[in-house]
Every structure is written in structure tokens, then in C-alpha cells.
Amino acid sequence: MPKAATKRGGKAEKKRAKKDPNAPKRGLSAYMFFANEQRENVREENPGISFGQVGKTLGERWKALNEKQRLPYEAKAATDKKRYEDEKAAYNAAPDDDDSA
């Protein structure tokens, strides 16, 4: 095993309570932006499909795209990530408010 085996073979876990004080939520993922655009397209090509089908079709198409196709999505993901960086920055720079310091 070259690296982390990661038991990512199952399914997503449930949500968990935040442990950080200001919990700097991460930015969105390329998939988020991709879904935003494709969700309409997918539903258009698959009229009347269940959520399960949409979700799966979405994922399959996601990988079906080329790197350049994901570019616009990854680009947005990076842009949103920057948003997160700002939070993280403040989160690290502001463990607790206190002007005096």
C-alpha cells in the first residue's frame, strides 16, 4: 500500500458537531459547482428520475468530464476555497476576541 488505505470504500458518514470555536467552514468542492450546473442538465436528459439516479448520473458524468471540463468547476472551487482561507486566517488569528492582546 503506497499510502493511506483510507476506508473510503463505504459511504459518507453522518454529520458531526463542530469542535472548533468559530469553525472555519471549508470552501465548496468542484463537485458542488459542477452539480450546480449539471443538476439542471442531468434532470433535463433524465426527466422524471429519482434523486438516487440524478445523484449517481451526476457523479458518473463528473468523472466523464475531461480535466479541462472540470477546470471551470475546480476554478470555482479554488475561488471558494479562498473564501475559506479568509475564515481560517481569522480563525487562527482570532482564537478569541480581545483588542488588547
Add this chain to the structure above:
DNA sequence: CTCTTGATTGTTCTT
């Protein structure tokens, strides 16, 4: 330093 895990993000549909 390097790996592991946990937490998070948004969509859609169902109940």
C-alpha cells in the same frame, strides 16, 4: 516531516 482522519460543501428527492 509524513500519514490519517475528520469535518465540510451542495444537489436532488422522499417522507
Add this chain to the structure above:
DNA sequence: AAGAACAATCAAGAG
């Protein structure tokens, strides 16, 4: 309202 498959992610913690 919230949960669940779908994929990415990436930052912090632990050794």
C-alpha cells in the same frame, strides 16, 4: 427539515 448517494478537499492532529 433532514437525511442520504455522489465526489472533492484539505486542514489540523498525531507519531
